[in-house]
Amino acid sequence: MHKVQLSYLLTPERGKDALIRNPLMDLLHAVREQGSIGKAAKALDLSYRHVWGALKDWEQTLERPLIVWDKGQRARLTEFGEKLLWAERQAQARLAPQIEALRGDLERAFSSAFDENTHVLTLYASHDAALTALREHAGAHGLHLDIRFMGSVDAIAALNAGRCTLAGFHTLDQPASQSVAARTYRSLLKPGLHKLIGFAHRTQGLIVAKNNPLGLASLADLARPGVRYVNRAEGAGTRVLLDELLAKAGLLPAAIAGYDSQEPSHTAVAQAVASNAADAGLGIETAAHEKGLGFVPLVQERYHLVCLKSELPTPQVQALLKELQSRDWQTTLGSMPGYSVKLAQSGKILSLRGALPWWNYRTQKS
Structure with missing residues (x-):
């Protein structure tokens, strides 16, 4: 039997009939x-x-x-x-x-x-609930965000390879110059080449079963016998964060049962806990809230958007900045569990050296 393939044409006016022409x-x-x-x-x-x-x-x-x-x-x-x-x-x-x-x-x-007032912006980003909300919010105002969620490292690499206009990643507030985040992102981001855009300030913590029946209160509790942890994929910003926190606490990854597991998003981590496949996972409060789970806050972090400096004046990026600075978006962001509007600096152009202070003159020259 011969198969049928369909195609279409873009023309200034419609033809005389509504048939599919062959x-x-x-x-x-x-x-x-x-x-x-x-x-x-x-x-x-x-x-x-x-x-x-x-x-x-x-x-x-x-x-x-x-x-x-x-x-x-x-x-x-x-x-x-x-x-x-x-x-x-x-x-x-x-x-x-x-x-x-x-x-x-x-x-x-x-x-x-064909609408000059409509823009499309390609964004590769670490998974974040606020980005999903922003896509819906901006779409109603003619800015269509083509978002692909992936690990922070892969997102920035895609930006540098020209596959997207913006990348989304997150770090602790003022990460130290010798931190895991610094070692991960220093080679990917360069002052003078990239521009940082503030997006969100959020809480990361342990997603646990409702009412936290195991009484988990810190990362150290993850090393207790019988506690099952569910991790994010290698290269994900949350996995970088976990390694950062483990190093600060003096804990080895091998001490945590489930460290080698990999889930693609905060939602997937929450689902693993909700289905009793794991007892805890590091993630955002919104993901725990959506599944009716418990949440143990651990750290505050900033979620950044980054683009090449040359892209900052483009209409689509300027449209994004306008949306991020709007009162409607501030209200939406403030209504989401675990997000702070006052600290978000949403839509502000930030100093790369100020927000990620692991560069200095000597390291730039070397």
Whole structure:
């Protein structure tokens, strides 16, 4: 059985009908109506050679004759050719409402591309509930965020490779110059090349079962016998944060059962705890709240957006800054569990050296 493939055209105006056009059916219809290849070609405003060659090509593709090629006789369709036209008419009549709906959906989708007041911004980012909320908020104002969630390291690498306009990552407030975060991000971010945009200030902590039946209160409790931990994927900002906190607490990863497990998002970590596949995981309060779980706050951190300095003046980035600074967005962010509006600096251009103070003149020159 031969398969059907659909395609579409972008034109200034619609055609005369709402059908899905097929060049073969147009050729067959013209031949049947005009009675000759030459007249069919003229009616279609095509050359005789083009129509004749196209029909021969279609016969070869379909492995069936389409035209009765008798010299001196009126050109006519074979039975197979007639059946093709009949089948096409049946399908077009039956599917006309769906075809029109599909056409309308495509036109509405593409209308944003022709609207000078609409912008699309590609963002690769570490998973964050506020970013999901921002996508909905900004979309209502003509800024469409094409977000792909991944680890912080991969997101910044994608930015530097030109695969996105912005990247999202997070660190502790004022991470130390010899911190795990500094070792992870120092080679990826450069003053003078990148621009940092404030986005959110949030709490990270342990996502635990409702009412915290195991009484988990710190990272040290994760090393207790029988406690099952669920981790984020390697390269994720939250896993970098965990390694940072473990180093500060003098704990080895091997002491935590489940350190080698990998989940792609805060939501996935919360689901693992909710389904009793794990007892705890490091994550954001919103993820715990959505699953009806307990939450043990541990640290405050900043979630940053970063772009190349050359992209900062572009319309799409400027539109994002406007959204982040709007009162509506501040209200939305403030309503989310675990987020602070006062400390977010949302939409502000920040000093890379100030927010991530692990650079100095000597290290820049070396």
